Amino acid sequence: xxAVPPPRAEPAAPAAEATTPTIAEIETxxxxxxxxxxxxxxxxxxxxxxxxxxxxxxxxxxxxxxxYDELFRLSSSRRMQLTRINWKRAGExxxxxxxxxxxxxxxxxxxxxxxxxxxxxxxxxxxxxxxxRLSHQPRTP
Numbered sequence: 001x002x003a004v005p006p007p008r009a010e011p012a013a014p015a016a017e018a019t020t021p022t023i024a025e026i027e028t029x030x031x032x033x034x035x036x037x038x039x040x041x042x043x044x045x046x047x048x049x050x051x052x053x054x055x056x057x058x059x060x061x062x063x064x065x066x067x068y069d070e071l072f073r074l075s076s077s078r079r080m081q082l083t084r085i086n087w088k089r090a091g092e093x094x095x096x097x098x099x100x101x102x103x104x105x106x107x108x109x110x111x112x113x114x115x116x117x118x119x120x121x122x123x124x125x126x127x128x129x130x131x132x133r134l135s136h137q138p139r140t141p
Contacts, residue, residue, distance in 0.1 A: 021094040040072040
């Protein structure tokens, strides 16, 4: 007869994982998100995402980093404004939905102004608030 292994217990989540994001944490995350985007600080920007974050068709911090690396390299400047963002805290997560405005000055001389619909989810990982999901779509004028 074969021995049946005991059921595997799921490891308990650390206490920091189960806390509701604070208003200060959310505000700090948004401020860092905008500032690092505007300045093209790829390391700071990509560190805002969870290792396994989703962003449109990309999954994982490395894939998201690659997407923004290309944007930062091909543009001479960027400017983001949070125009209409509503956020709420629900249990262990925070959600933000609304619109941002971006202006991108491309190295080839083009300038683009866009309004972008944003849907974001944030949660604690390793004691800090990170983006776990970011969906963004240009709005039609």
